[in-house]
Amino acid sequence: MDQLRETLKGHQLRTTTCREDVLSTFINKKNALSHGDLEGALGENYDRVTIYRTLKTFLEKGIIHKVLDDEGLRYALCSHNCSEEKHHHDHIHFKCSACGETNCLENLHIPAVQLPEGYHPENFNLLIQGVCPKCN
Amino acid sequence: MDQLRETLKGHQLRTTTCREDVLSTFINKKNALSHGDLEGALGENYDRVTIYRTLKTFLEKGIIHKVLDDEGLRYALCSHNCSEEKHHHDHIHFKCSACGETNCLENLHIPAVQLPEGYHPENFNLLIQGVCPKCN
């Protein structure tokens, strides 16, 4: 419990029950979550709008990051210490077409890509879709 | 003009003015387009719903493919001969944070990734964000 407060404080955020609950939901379920998932889990306690704003705040402060998907955005915890100034992510996301879960493969890094002259990359996002070990 | 009809016919689709216009829009603007882009370009001539259904049909028939994005889905022409049965894409998409355009880098392929035991990948999607040569 105190760990949640610490995390929020460390990102210059007031500790509120909504933020604690959203953060602990991300920690408990390990996969990437959509706004709808959170609304399903916490919607009886908090307003839709509050959950949206919490996600937006967490994004800006570097607590979570966006996970691309072909059917709607999701969010996942930043494993390393991202901050308001800088997100650094080059890990891979895997979406299982059977169970629908999307997970970060933290240990794998996106291989380097040789871009043509003139391109200045800042951010990489690799989504792999297929079947995960659980559903295999 | 006839080329459009050929393309549609080749995918077992009736030639209608809406489909011709959507297809030629994709051919003229070379970058990835969202539904909103198409609605902006053709919305006075066709209903929103018709454009949605045209996109869905084109997707199924393998004329266009989805392009992931952190702020809404886009679509781009399939360069190779994709069919209803099989899409094959492993090229890279580059989104410019300055001009907002997303383009396919047809010549570049997504490097191989060694996944842990048990993962069966089927589909790869790499989005690189940064600054493109035009905006450099």
Place this chain on the structure above:
DNA sequence: AGCTCACTTGCAACAGGGTTGCAGAATATT
């Protein structure tokens, strides 16, 4: 050209995602 059938379109209506403004409530600080 005209007929027919199957496919396509437009309209209305809906569900969901996401945002904004504002008043009231909760938090951190003194």
Place this chain on the structure above:
DNA sequence: AATATTCTGCAACCCTGTTGCAAGTGAGCT
């Protein structure tokens, strides 16, 4: 405990995307 600041809930709104149904259109046939 009082204050300034920030957060929350509510209402309202816009955009995205889908479905059902009736009317319209395309393609093949005679």
